[in-house]
Amino acid sequence: MNPATARFIVDVIGIYLACGAMFAVVFLWKWVGRLDPLATHGTIGFRVLVSPGVTVLWPLFAIRLLSGISAPPDEWTAHRRAARAAEDAG
Numbered sequence: 001m002n003p004a005t006a007r008f009i010v011d012v013i014g015i016y017l018a019c020g021a022m023f024a025v026v027f028l029w030k031w032v033g034r035l036d037p038l039a040t041h042g043t044i045g046f047r048v049l050v051s052p053g054v055t056v057l058w059p060l061f062a063i064r065l066l067s068g069i070s071a072p073p074d075e076w077t078a079h080r081r082a083a084r085a086a087e088d089a090g
Contacts, residue, residue, distance in 0.1 A: 020055035027054055027061055035064055 028047045033040030
């Protein structure tokens with residue numbers, strides 16, 4: 001890999017993380033309650049703790065905000081699937 005390519009990759013990652021950091025500040029300040037009502041009352045410690053994840057995964061949070069989803073996703077595991085099948089059968 002030549003230095004120009006490496007520099008380009010580092011620049012792209014830097015821009016991505018800068019956008020994520022700006023999104024995380026606004027998201028954790030104003031919009032976190034739209035996706036999880038319990039997070040509305042989260043402390044500063046909670047917001048600091050989740051900010052790295054929001055910074056890295058900001059496109060997923062942005063898509064959820066833009067699509068109007070207002071509740072956390074349901075956990076769907078093999079155990080729940082089996083319980084649902086047993087409930088439907090009996």
